[in-house]
Amino acid sequence: VCSLAPLLIVETTNADASFIAQSLNFNDRYPFHDAGLDGTGQVAQVSDSGVNRDSCYFDDNNLVPIRGLKDSFYVDNNQRKIVQYLYNDYNGFNNGDGADANGHGTHVAGSVAGNFGNSAANGQAYNGKLAVFDMEGNSRYLSVPDGFAATGSRANMLEKGRLAGARFHSASWGANSGGGGVVDNRARNFDKYMKAHDDYLLIIAAGNSGSASQTILTPATTKNGITVGMHYGTTDTVSGQSNLEDTLRYTSSRGPTADKRIKPDIVANGYSVLSANSASSCDTRGSSGTSMATP
Numbered sequence: 001v002c003s004l005a006p007l008l009i010v011e012t013t014n015a016d017a018s019f020i021a022q023s024l025n026f027n028d029r030y031p032f033h034d035a036g037l038d039g040t041g042q043v044a045q046v047s048d049s050g051v052n053r054d055s056c057y058f059d060d061n062n063l064v065p066i067r068g069l070k071d072s073f074y075v076d077n078n079q080r081k082i083v084q085y086l087y088n089d090y091n092g093f094n095n096g097d098g099a100d101a102n103g104h105g106t107h108v109a110g111s112v113a114g115n116f117g118n119s120a121a122n123g124q125a126y127n128g129k130l131a132v133f134d135m136e137g138n139s140r141y142l143s144v145p146d147g148f149a150a151t152g153s154r155a156n157m158l159e160k161g162r163l164a165g166a167r168f169h170s171a172s173w174g175a176n177s178g179g180g181g182v183v184d185n186r187a188r189n190f191d192k193y194m195k196a197h198d199d200y201l202l203i204i205a206a207g208n209s210g211s212a213s214q215t216i217l218t219p220a221t222t223k224n225g226i227t228v229g230m231h232y233g234t235t236d237t238v239s240g241q242s243n244l245e246d247t248l249r250y251t252s253s254r255g256p257t258a259d260k261r262i263k264p265d266i267v268a269n270g271y272s273v274l275s276a277n278s279a280s281s282c283d284t285r286g287s288s289g290t291s292m293a294t295p
Contacts, residue, residue, distance in 0.1 A: 032124075039128025043083060044112050045161030045169045046295075048105030049142065050134035051082065052278035053098045055106060057114030057121070058082055058130070059281075066096050066134075069145060069155050075164040079129065081115065084164040087134040088145045090155050096134055103278040105134070107287050108172045110276030111295035121274045121284040124295065131164040133157045135173075142173055149189035151196065158193050162200060171204040172291035174217030181257035187219035194224040203228060205290040206264040207253035215253040216263045228294040229254065229264030230271070252290055268293040 032038075053063050060080045067074050068089030075084045087096030100106045115126040135142040147153035158169060177184065190202050202225030207217030220227045230252040248254060248267060255263030270293030277283040 039113055039125025042125060042128040043131055043165035044128055045131040045166035046109045046112055047133040047135055047171050048108050049102035049136040050100035050105045051109045051132050052100045052106045053082060054281055055276045056116045056282040057110050057276040066098050073160060073163060082130045082132055084131040086160060088143045090145045100278040102136055106278035107275045108291060108295055112170050114276045131161040131166045149193040167199055168201040168203060170295050172294045174207050174220050176209060177218050179214055181214040181216045181221055181255055182218055183221045183258055184218045187222045190219050190222045191224045203294055205294040208251050208289050209253045211250040216255050217253055221257045227264040228290060229267040230290045230293040231267040
């Protein structure tokens with residue numbers, strides 16, 4: 001035995017976010033989009049509670065088939081939006097139905113690359129495509145496969161997303177280690193994968209366990225990935241604060257990590273973010289949290 005580490009329970013970290021992240025300027029709201037940075041030609045991998053594939057923000061004439069990690073590799077680049085949909089068939093309780101009863105994953109994926117005409121709920125990379133990894137398990141808890149980032153493992157969800165064209169991974173989930181900013185095996189596995197693939201980047205939610213120090217969730221304690229916190233929104237009223245976008249929201253988890261690294265790395269708006277809702281085909285909803293700041 002070389003080492004022992006706890007296996008922590010993973011859970012989700014739940015109209016103006018797009019332009020706030022880009023400019024905070026009502027007169028020049030989308031400079032990135034205006035410059036052509038809209039996700040065209042890119043694939044993003046999202047791991048979460050699944051995605052409602054029937055939503056108008058993701059649908060297509062013929063939806064990509066749902067595959068388990070144990071199945072042979074599959075990608076369909078002719079899809080308008082979701083080119084790969086995988087689920088965890090190693091842990092036994094994921095049904096991979098592509099429906100997202102939780103709704104968290106649909107909202108997150110919509111913020112990444114959802115696209116329905118000129119909707120205000122379109123994602124930052126609205127012309128990009130998605131490789132979805134469905135980890136929906138019991139209630140709000142997620143089913144993360146053992147070996148999800150291990151070299152040579154058939155359960156390596158990162159590698160299958162990368163083979164589908166994804167070069168960054170959006171993860172709005174984590175585990176509370178009870179404080180201390182623990183760097184667990186999941187964080188180490190992410191770091192090892194990014195070290196081996198220097199064109200690949202993890203973007204992960206800090207968590208909503210603030211405002212004390214060392215409340216950062218794992219694997220957001222990763223060294224090589226980017227951990228996203230949540231700042232106050234333009235509609236918040238906070239005593240003594242004038243630059244709300246420069247102030248970490250009290251609910252947002254923060255560092256330092258156990259090895260004294262500063263976290264989060266960046267912050268973004270995560271308050272009442274409008275995105276796709278899994279409840280119906282074209283519904284939207286507002287949600288808040290570092291999960292919403294991350295995409």
